[in-house]
Structures are given as structure tokens and as C-alpha cells.
Amino acid sequence: MSDRSFSVARVPGFATIAVTAFVLLYLPILTMVGYSFNASTSVSEWGGFSLQWYRLAWENETVKAATARSLIIASFAAVISTAVATMAALGTTRRGSFRGQTPIYVMINTPLMVPEIVTAVALLILFGVVRQVTGYQGLGYLILAHSAFCIPFAYLPIRARLEGMDLTLETAAADLYATPWATFRRITLPILTPGIMAGAMLAFVISLDDVIITEFVKSAGQDTLPTYMLGALRRQLTPEVNALSTALLALTVMLLTAFFLTTRKRN
Amino acid sequence: MSIATEAGRERQTARNGWLLSAPALFILTAGAIGPLLIVLVYSFLTPAEYSGVEWVFSGEAWFRVFWKTDIFDGTVSLNDTHLAIFWRSVKLSVTTTLITFAVGLPTAWFIATRPPDQRSLWLFLITIPFWTNLLIRTFAILEVIRNDGILNSMLLGMGIITEPIQLVFTDTAVLIGMTYVYLPLMVLPLFAAIDRFDMRLLEAGYDLYASRWAVLRRVILPIIRPGIVAGSILVFVPSLGAYVTPRVLGGGNNMMIGNFIELQFGQGRNWPLGSALSMLLLIVVTVALLFYVRAANTDRRDV
Numbered sequence: 001m002s003d004r005s006f007s008v009a010r011v012p013g014f015a016t017i018a019v020t021a022f023v024l025l026y027l028p029i030l031t032m033v034g035y036s037f038n039a040s041t042s043v044s045e046w047g048g049f050s051l052q053w054y055r056l057a058w059e060n061e062t063v064k065a066a067t068a069r070s071l072i073i074a075s076f077a078a079v080i081s082t083a084v085a086t087m088a089a090l091g092t093t094r095r096g097s098f099r100g101q102t103p104i105y106v107m108i109n110t111p112l113m114v115p116e117i118v119t120a121v122a123l124l125i126l127f128g129v130v131r132q133v134t135g136y137q138g139l140g141y142l143i144l145a146h147s148a149f150c151i152p153f154a155y156l157p158i159r160a161r162l163e164g165m166d167l168t169l170e171t172a173a174a175d176l177y178a179t180p181w182a183t184f185r186r187i188t189l190p191i192l193t194p195g196i197m198a199g200a201m202l203a204f205v206i207s208l209d210d211v212i213i214t215e216f217v218k219s220a221g222q223d224t225l226p227t228y229m230l231g232a233l234r235r236q237l238t239p240e241v242n243a244l245s246t247a248l249l250a251l252t253v254m255l256l257t258a259f260f261l262t263t264r265k266r267n
Numbered sequence: 268m269s270i271a272t273e274a275g276r277e278r279q280t281a282r283n284g285w286l287l288s289a290p291a292l293f294i295l296t297a298g299a300i301g302p303l304l305i306v307l308v309y310s311f312l313t314p315a316e317y318s319g320v321e322w323v324f325s326g327e328a329w330f331r332v333f334w335k336t337d338i339f340d341g342t343v344s345l346n347d348t349h350l351a352i353f354w355r356s357v358k359l360s361v362t363t364t365l366i367t368f369a370v371g372l373p374t375a376w377f378i379a380t381r382p383p384d385q386r387s388l389w390l391f392l393i394t395i396p397f398w399t400n401l402l403i404r405t406f407a408i409l410e411v412i413r414n415d416g417i418l419n420s421m422l423l424g425m426g427i428i429t430e431p432i433q434l435v436f437t438d439t440a441v442l443i444g445m446t447y448v449y450l451p452l453m454v455l456p457l458f459a460a461i462d463r464f465d466m467r468l469l470e471a472g473y474d475l476y477a478s479r480w481a482v483l484r485r486v487i488l489p490i491i492r493p494g495i496v497a498g499s500i501l502v503f504v505p506s507l508g509a510y511v512t513p514r515v516l517g518g519g520n521n522m523m524i525g526n527f528i529e530l531q532f533g534q535g536r537n538w539p540l541g542s543a544l545s546m547l548l549l550i551v552v553t554v555a556l557l558f559y560v561r562a563a564n565t566d567r568r569d570v
Binding site for chain 2: 110248
């Protein structure tokens with residue numbers, strides 16, 4: 001594009017609004033990160049640098065248990081949703097379209113469209129009945145619910161990767177007498193891996209972040225990190241929540257950076 | 268190739284497609300879609316005394332969504348408490364959508380017109396808040412607008428105000444919070460649309476003596492319409508069903524429909540009413556999405 005069209009593309013005031021938007025977007029987050037290192041007990045007064053809130057959070061057994069629970073649920077949900085999403089993507093993406101494909105798309109994307117609070121009360125009712133009948137109180141409910149709403153997030157990058165894939169590679173493998181399984185393992189899967197990794201990472205982040213569905217589905221004493229934080233807010237807002245938020249934020253940013261690097265390699 | 272094998276191949280593709288999708292569809296049915304049917308059934312049952320339902324058919328819950336009966340003389344009137352909550356939800360969601368558009372369009376335009384080597388950095392900067400936990404971002408904005416938060420201490424320090432502005436637990440706080448948390452959802456689809464926009468059209472517009480305003484209104488906005496519709500839906504739908512932001516920033520008196528639904532399953536102890544409200548929310552969201560699909564299809568036909 002020539003330089004001239006760039007001056008045409010400049011709309012007066014747009015850059016100012018945009019930069020202001022970026023500043024306003026980051027100011028609260030950065031303030032929160034800053035105050036998580038605050039030595040003062042007050043949430044709004046700066047009392048010098050300190051790691052005490054991190055230490056406090058680290059020594060808090062409830063926080064530790066909630067963190068462990070969050071990570072366990074997110075890992076299970078990421079693995080399960082990515083596995084089934086990969087299969088679904090393989091089944092729906094290539095070799096032409098077929099009747100019934102649209103219902104499958106709609107079902108896979110339902111969690112993106114239904115308001116979370118509606119799914120949350122729906123699961124509250126269903127799992128309430130199941131709990132009563134079976135007596136099971138474990139993490140299974142949360143893992144099932146998280147796996148379900150993570151599926152579309154895992155599916156989309158995998159499908160995008162498959163759509164960009166050259167089908168002739170598989171035909172070539174078949175021509176060279178590779179069995180369908182060998183073709184899948186040696187050709188399709190390696191090409192698909194970045195998409196699968198991206199999907200799994202997104203699913204992990206989405207599961208880790210969930211508040212509403214977890215809040216309604218969890219049994220007594222099954223707080224995850226976000227629901228613990230929401231509960232902590234109801235009691236009193238302490239800088240400990242800042243420290244937890246910052247830690248969770250750091251984890252998200254790390255995963256996202258990894259995600260960007262994986263998808264970037266493709267280009 | 269004969270027609271028979273062609274049809275046979277298509278049948279096999281369909282069979283493989285369904286077989287491979289089956290596990291995903293099973294999990295979705297058990298953990299997301301199937302339970303919605305139970306909510307529909309529950310909305311036609313009678314509330315049990317403590318919580319849960321009694322299996323007696325009743326249209327009472329749906330009736331109570333909009334109307335109420337006076338306990339003394341039995342007269343029926345519109346339920347203004349419920350209507351006030353619906354109205355607040357719609358008002359706040361529409362306003363959030365409009366503000367995020369007004370801010371999101373310049374932001375998306377700015378990102379799309381950066382030199383290619385800088386563009387992915389700016390895009391990354393908008394993606395981080397997008398993927399950051401909604402609860403964390405709501406906390407962050409809470410710390411800014413609290414009575415003893417940064418905004419008030421700064422304004423007090425500069426002598427602009429003498430008393431802290433009460434923002435938290437007002438509709439304004441909910442509006443600020445939702446605008447803040449949903450802005451990236453508006454920017455990303457707008458960026459995708461502007462990124463495909465052919466900047467030569469602007470040159471053509473200016474060559475034909477169009478003013479900046481005319482170019483914006485007659486050239487840019489019509490062409491990026493799919494992005495505008497997508498961004499508006501992506502902001503409007505979660506705003507309407509918002510739960511975390513109004514709960515943290517609005518407090519108990521500024522409920523939106525999501526919090527009101529939760530109330531029915533908690534202290535309200537009226538599961539059928541909560542179910543009916545959930546279904547109502549689902550219907551409104553579905554209508555909005557159908558509108559979006561229609562708008563998107565119309566665009567495709569035009570091009």
C-alpha cells in the first residue's frame with residue numbers, strides 16, 4: 001500500500017480515541033498489579049513494596065486447595081474437550097459437506113450462544129437430581145460442565161487448521177500404500193498439532209476463568225480460584241485478592257503468548 | 268463416476284461425520300444442551316415450599332414473569348418490579364453496545380491502519396484483556412471507581428471534588444464495568460472487517476469531493492456492516508445475561524436479569540419462576556442471534 005492511501009485512511013480524532021481506549025483498558029489492570037505488591041493493608045494507599053499478600057495467599061490452605069482444584073478441572077476439561085473437538089473437526093471439515101452438518105455446527109457452538117447464567121441454572125437443576133439419585137459428590141460434575149462449554153473453543157482453531165490443510169498430502173500417502181491409520185498418524189496429526197495445541201490452550205484458559213457455571217454446579221467445599229475470589233469479595237476486599245488476580249493474570253498472559261507463538265509459526 | 272457411488276460416498280462421509288462428532292455431541296448434550304429442556308419443563312411446574320419443585324403442572328410462573336395478583340383483592344396488574352429489572356437489563360445492554368461501538372470503531376480503525384509490523388502488537392494488546400478473566404477485570408475496575416479508590420482519591424487530591432463520588436452500587440458503575448469488560452468483543456470483529464476494507468475506496472470518495480463525514484457514513488460504515496453487526500451481537504448478548512459485573516459493581520439493588528434469575532434459585536426459592544425467566548432470556552438472545560444470521564446472509568448476497 002502506498003503512503004498516500006495511509007494519509008487518506010487517517011480519520012481525525014480516531015487515533016486519540018484509540019490511544020485513550022488502550023490507556024483506559026490497561027490502567028485498571030496495571031493498578032491492580034501494582035497494588036498487589038503494596039505493603040499497606042489499605043487497598044488504596046501505597047505503603048511500599050512488599051510480597052506479603054502473595055505470601056499470605058500462598059500460606060492460605062483454602063487458596064491452595066482452590067488453585068489445585070482449578071488446575072485439575074482445567075486440565076481434564078482441556079484434554080477431554082480437545083480430544084472430542086479434534087474428532088468432530090475431522091468429521092465435519094473435509095471431504096465435502098453432508099446433510100446434518102449444520103445441526104452439528106449449531107450444537108457445537110451452542111455454549112457460545114446460550115447465556116451462561118441459563119446453562120448454569122440448567123445444570124444446577126440436572127446435577128441436583130443426579131446427586132440425589134447417585135449420591136456422587138465429586139469433581140465429575142464440574143469436569144463434565146467445563147468440558148462441554150470448552151468444546152467450541154477447542155473446535156474453532158482445529159477446524160481452521162484443517163481447512164487450510166492440503167488434502168493431496170493424504171492422497172499421496174494413500175498412493176504410497178499407507179494404511180488410513182498410518183496416514184492419520186504420520187501425515188494428518190503432525191500437520192494438525194499446532195491447531196490442537198492452540199485449541200487445548202484456549203480450552204484451558206476458558207475453563208480456568210469460569211465463574212458462573214462453576215458457582216452454580218460446585219458441591220459444598222468445591223471452590224475454584226475464581227469462585228473463591230468472588231466469595232472473598234462478599235466478605236471483604238483485601239489486597240490478597242489483588243495478588244491472586246495478578247497471579248491468574250500472569251498465567252493467562254503466559255498461555256496466550258504461547259498460543260500466539262504457536263499459531264504464528266504457521267505464517 | 269456413476270451416480271450410485273457418488274451417493275454412496277456422500278452417505279459414508281455423513282456417517283463418518285456423525286460418528287466422529289458423536290463424543291463431542293454426547294458431552295454437549297449431557298453438559299450444556301439437554302439440561303435446557305429440563306429448565307423448560309421446570310418453568311411449567313409448581314414451586315415446592317422450601318426449594319425445588321412439585322410435579323404439578325402450572326402456568327403460574329410464566330404468568331408471574333409479567334403480571335402479579337394482589338394478595339388481598341386478587342386484582343391483576345403488571346409486575347413493575349420485574350419490568351423494572353427487564354428495562355434496566357435492556358437499557359444497560361443497549362447503552363453498553365452503543366458506547367463500545369463509539370469507542371471500538373476508532374480503536375479498530377487505528378489498529379487496522381498501523382504499519383503491518385506493528386499491527387500484531389496492537390492486536391495482541393487488545394487480545395490480552397479479551398482473554399483475561401472477566402472477574403479480574405471487574406475487580407480492577409472496582410478498585411478504580413470505589414469510594415476510596417484511585418479515581419476518587421485523585422479527584423479529591425486535585426481539589427476537583429470535596430466528597431467522593433458514589434459510583435459503586437449504581438447503574439453507572441455497572442455501565443462503566445460492562446463497557447470496560449466487553450470493549451474487546453466489539454473491537455475484534457470490527458478490526459476483522461476493517462482489515463479487509465479496500466482503502467482505495469476512500470481515495471475514490473475523496474476524489475469525488477465527499478466530505479470526511481460523508482465518506483464515513485456512505486463508504487466505510489456500509490462496507491464494514493458485517494463487523495458492526497457481529498460486534499454488536501457479541502457485546503449485547505453477554506451484556507443482557509451479565510451476572511458477575513452487576514453483582515460486583517451493582518450490589519443487591521441494581522440487579523439485572525441474570526442476578527434476578529439467581530435470586531429465584533437462592534433466597535427467592537421459586538425455581539419455576541427462575542426457569543421461566545431463564546427461558547425468556549434464552550428466547551430474547553435467540554431472536555437477536557437469528558437477526559444476526561439474517562443480516563449476515565443478506566450481506567453475503569449483496570457482495
